[in-house]
Amino acid sequence: MAIEQSVIVPAYKEKLNIKPLTTRLFAALGNEGSRKTELIFVDDNSQDGSVEEVEKLQKQGYNVNIIVRTDERGLSSAVLRGFQEAHGELLICMDADLQHPPESVPILFESLKTHPFAIGTRYAPGVGIDKDWPLYRRVISSTARMMARPLTTASDPMSGFFGLQKKYLLAANPADINSQGFKIALELLAKLPLPEDSTLGEVPFSFGVRTEGESKLSGKVIIQYLEQLKELYSYKFGLGNLLIFVLCWAILVLYALNKMLGFIWA
Ligand SMILES: Nc1nc2c(ncn2[C@@H]2O[C@H](COP(=O)(O)OP(=O)(O)O[C@H]3O[C@H](CO)[C@@H](O)[C@H](O)[C@@H]3O)[C@@H](O)[C@H]2O)c(=O)[nH]1
Numbered sequence: 001m002a003i004e005q006s007v008i009v010p011a012y013k014e015k016l017n018i019k020p021l022t023t024r025l026f027a028a029l030g031n032e033g034s035r036k037t038e039l040i041f042v043d044d045n046s047q048d049g050s051v052e053e054v055e056k057l058q059k060q061g062y063n064v065n066i067i068v069r070t071d072e073r074g075l076s077s078a079v080l081r082g083f084q085e086a087h088g089e090l091l092i093c094m095d096a097d098l099q100h101p102p103e104s105v106p107i108l109f110e111s112l113k114t115h116p117f118a119i120g121t122r123y124a125p126g127v128g129i130d131k132d133w134p135l136y137r138r139v140i141s142s143t144a145r146m147m148a149r150p151l152t153t154a155s156d157p158m159s160g161f162f163g164l165q166k167k168y169l170l171a172a173n174p175a176d177i178n179s180q181g182f183k184i185a186l187e188l189l190a191k192l193p194l195p196e197d198s199t200l201g202e203v204p205f206s207f208g209v210r211t212e213g214e215s216k217l218s219g220k221v222i223i224q225y226l227e228q229l230k231e232l233y234s235y236k237f238g239l240g241n242l243l244i245f246v247l248c249w250a251i252l253v254l255y256a257l258n259k260m261l262g263f264i265w266a
Pocket residue numbers: 009010011012013014042043044073074075078094095096097099158159160161214215216217
């Protein structure tokens with residue numbers, strides 16, 4: 001059976017997550033789904049035994065591959081490389097660390113049959129990720145989401161769990177896509193030539209807890225995100241509008257902070 005759908009997983013030092021992710025993913029897809037699906041890890045030369053782990057799974061019959069990059073690093077560029085190498089028409093990106101449940105992948109693929117772009121969302125009724133987060137994290141998260149609002153209707157534009165129909169990626173000018181950007185889903189949502197009348201598929205999922213390995217994203221992500229937003233605002237609206245947007249958002253952010261913290265007025 002021809003490969004119709006591909007799951008791309010950027011991975012850096014994720015050896016211990018490779019087997020559980022692969023077995024859970026193909027179990028969730030079932031026999032028929034598994035026959036038409038490939039799984040591709042894009043590893044940045046972790047040298048932690050990830051390659052050997054994938055080879056073991058291949059011997060067990062899983063359609064899984066690993067691309068090892070030795071000359072490049074970075075989450076977004078790894079995802080784009082995986083999309084380039086993929087054979088499926090439907091593409092999904094998910095993290096290696098099981099924070100994105102493999103069991104939600106078939107639902108995301110289903111959504112991609114009728115939507116050019118679909119995104120896993122942690123902000124849907126009954127999901128709720130941030131109830132246990134400290135206040136400062138909730139403020140940062142809601143401010144970051146608000147700032148992406150003019151670029152996309154996605155309820156969770158920060159999500160790293162998303163998918164798209166490959167033809168829309170092929171229709172984009174590769175030079176337009178910033179592979180260094182921090183949020184690859186937001187980048188693609190803002191820049192791909194998606195049809196005007198298309199809706200975005202939204203698939204609620206519960207963001208899990210990483211139990212193996214460590215998060216690779218550091219404190220500088222906030223700066224990287226602001227840089228990316230600046231570029232996307234310029235790309236979409238031009239420089240003049242950018243200034244207006246920055247001003248509007250500064251006011252909105254102050255208002256949101258004030259509502260949450262009551263630090264200017266009660
Ligand atoms: N190849 C490659 N993979 C990378 C790199 N950096 C991170 N990854 C992989 O990218 C995935 C996400 O990295 P984490 O380190 O687990 O990130 P996180 O802090 O959990 O952030 C995730 O959640 C955010 C939402 O809170 C998402 O916004 C973000 O995109 C990511 O999915 C993991 O599979 C990790 O191995 C890199 O430089 N190269």
